[in-house]
Amino acid sequence: MSTSLPIIIPKEQVILKFSPSNPPVQVIKSGSTITFETCDCFSNLIQKEDQLFSSVGWDKINPATGPLFVEGAEPGDVLKVEILKINIADQGVMTAAPKFGVFGDLLEEEKTKVFRIKDGKVLFNERIQIPVRPMIGVIGTAPANEEIPTGTPGQHGGNMDCKRIVEGATLYLPVHVPGALLSMGDLHAVMGDGEVLICGLEIPGEVTIRVSAIKDKILPLPMLREGDHLMAIASAETVDLAAKQATIQMHSFLTNELGMEFNEAAMLLSLVGDLRICQVVDPLMTVRMELPLSVLEDYHYKLV
Structure with missing residues (x-):
């Protein structure tokens, strides 16, 4: 009895712009299952609290693993992405920086905080433990005729930072180019609506999805x-x-x-x-x- 090996896109295969010209790094059939390894939004470059947001170049912010070419997906189709599993690391990071986020005009200095995760909870401080609810911050398909930075959301998906894009959810995205060219990254262990500081609890991980091309269906996407x-x-x-x-x-x-x-x-x-x-x-x-x-x-x- 033969068993097929799981299909994995490694975290080293990343893009910084959703673009129709990005070459696919993996090809699968519609209805197949695949796993995306993801870096955190800082490309895993912040591991200690003396490493600040400003130490990470903008060419390393919000990498998205991919893109994935889905056979049979054609412009005008709907891409159905079923999120089957999200695994995250055992520690994540947050950064605060002047000029960014709701508090940007009030912050006077940068700060980084590393948070451990134990037994499914973020050890926020000696009093507060927050249950994790892993989510996908960046997930999208290639636009038809332009390049969109992975840090920008839009009709293609992208950096929507929607805390309901979690394990068990189904996301519907537009197909603008053959194969759809799906990419994702920017996992959060937990995040509140608004993401007011500038980030959630940024964390590397793995996302397993089943992806299907839906024909002859018009939905308001995403x-x-x-x-x-x-x-x-x-x-x-x-x-x-x-x-x-x-x-x-x-x-x-x-x-x-x-x-x-x-x-x-x-x-x-x-x-x-x-x-x-x-x-x-x-x-x-x-x-x-x-x-x-x-x-x-x-x-x-x-x-x-």
Whole structure:
């Protein structure tokens, strides 16, 4: 009886821009399973507390492992990414730096903190232990005709820093080029909505996914299913604009996929839809609109 070896993309195979010209480092068939090894957002260059954010060059920030070429994925398809497993290291780092994040104008000096993880909890200080909830900060496909830095979110996905992109979630991304060219990185052991400092608990790890090309389906992308919610994710120059865009994307799903009338869909979102901030520290702000999956069940709608 023959057994196939797991397919792994090593952490040394990284990009710093999502681009249609990036050569794929691995090719798999639609429906296959693969593991991405990932560095942290500092390329694993900060290991001690005397190593500061400024010591890491911008050519080393937010590396994303990949890209992966998915056979059969063509422009116009939807790429379905099922997150099967996230493994993380036993320590992570955070940095604070002037001019970055919500506190950037208040910070006077850089600081790095290394946090150990034990028994599934971050040892924050002698009093506080925080349960880990590993998530993927950067995950996306190549845009059609441009290069987008891995630190910037957008319609292609990218640095969305959405804390609901966790083990067990399913993320739907656009396919703009043959093969989709999927890349990911920037894992966090845990992160709050907003990522207000400039980072979560940055940590290396491994992500195992099953990836499939979905034909003849139009969804407002990126879209995420996790727990009891379906989420439309949007990024824009301001939180206000991102919130409006995410809401309109979910509204279009209700009208186009469930067949709801315009005003009815708007009323429903005002009653059961929840706007949540993903992050406010990247070049674009990211917001998600959450809809209870029970609405889909009421309409006997099955998401692909």
